[in-house]
Amino acid sequence: AQSVTQPDIHITVSEGASLELRCNYSYGATPYLFWYVQSPGQGLQLLLKYFSGDTLVQGIKGFEAEFKRSQSSFNLRKPSVHWSDAAEYFCAVAVYNQGGKLIFGQGTELSVKP
């Protein structure tokens, strides 16, 4: 069965420090992968997506993610975190032959220290 695992429930980083949020997926075919961000009380905003091609994808707000098929991973990175990046981050995989539904990971809550 398809699944997404985000091993880190909560991460705290200092403002200006680099960030890496981990995501591992289980999917039988070539995955369509996404990172979404959710600020408190808000909806889900798409940060970036991977469908095919270049395994390093750029997104909004200075985020990037790298698809590694051999590790079944799609980790999210940012070189320098801003206080406004504090939010919950969700990794997701789209199940193409099931209506395109998204399967989400548990989420990683990011706190940013001044």
Place this chain on the structure above:
Amino acid sequence: EPEVTQTPSHQVTQMGQEVILRCVPISNHLYFYWYRQILGQKVEFLVSFYNNEISEKSEIFDDQFSVERPDGSNFTLKIRSTKLEDSAMYFCASSGRQGSEAFFGQGTRLTVV
């Protein structure tokens, strides 16, 4: 920029009552979805809808749930007889093609008392 809109933003209802959550997907999108997020938990898929019929549903989406696209713009989720455990944030989403990125609304927070 086109966006998915959901109404109401917050609804409080008594257990056993029917509720209808409303969504206006992005106008040229063809695939529509409902997800829910119980407080503190992950986002869970409920149902996908394409070409005026359900294309996939989860085990959560039992007989008390239904979806409808009553006209060319709205997409609704009905819960026939609400239970306490239906309290959650419900998100509507739409996408232009199957498996492509989904755009989410701001959510409706449903509180069943």
